[in-house]
Amino acid sequence: MRWLIDKILGGIIGKIAGVILSAVFLMWGIAPETWFAEILQNPPHWVLNPWTRLGVVIVGVIVALAVMIVRFRSRPDLSKGEKPSGHTLTQYSPPVPSGLYTRQWVLVYNPSNPKGRKNISFNEDGTIGEGRNHNEWRWSYTNDHLDVWMKDNRLHNRFKYDPPSGRFHSTNDLEMHGMVKNQVIYQGKV
Known part of the structure; x- marks a missing residue:
């Protein structure tokens, strides 16, 4: 208005x-x-x-x-992990549950420890944003499963989305290289 x-x-x-x-x-x-x-x-x-x-x-x-210099210097440095401003969804983005890119998420990486959780975000280009380390390096979404990949391209964990609760629950597949089972990703902030 x-x-x-x-x-x-x-x-x-x-x-x-x-x-x-x-x-x-x-x-x-x-x-x-x-x-x-x-x-x-x-x-x-x-x-x-x-x-x-x-x-x-x-x-x-x-x-x-001067205009060229200002535009060049204002571009994000992707090699340092800086993200472009605004939404950059493309036609190549996988069909993911609503809010995966825009909402805040918490990864419970150690369910037996109350402090075993951290904030995590999912970039549109398939990389992990906040919370990225050698275990949670990139992600993919296929066959209704959210796969979290390690830096060396091994599968760290596979999650299945539960729409009623809005959570991702670990499938505890045998092919996963993550040592901790029963991990969960839910909406929120630590």
Whole structure:
């Protein structure tokens, strides 16, 4: 609603400013069509000066370089694990349970220890964000299973999503290389 009010007020203020500016031009005897035509037919002498043209080109090059430098420096450094700002879901993202990318999750990596839990996040590119280490390095989601992979590409743990509870429960498959069984991932924050 606020956006709509801002747009309406912006349009009204723009119209009023245009009417005032037109009235001022007419009072001074300046008609924009004739003024522009006169400048194009008889430009001021400083416009035709080669030094002016060279200065305009130099300023244009400096502005273009400054814009390129600012854009380059504001890009995230993916080699340092920085994430791009905003949502970057693509058509290649796997079909995952709602909220996997956007919600906060807690991994209970040691159910027998009350302090054996940590925050974990799942990046759209298949890497683990927060909570990443050599055991939880990347993830994949296939056949309704969330697989967490180790840095050396061995399967660390496989989870099955339980929609009623909104939790992922470890399947305790034999092919997993994780030593702790019965791990859980749930929504929340440590």
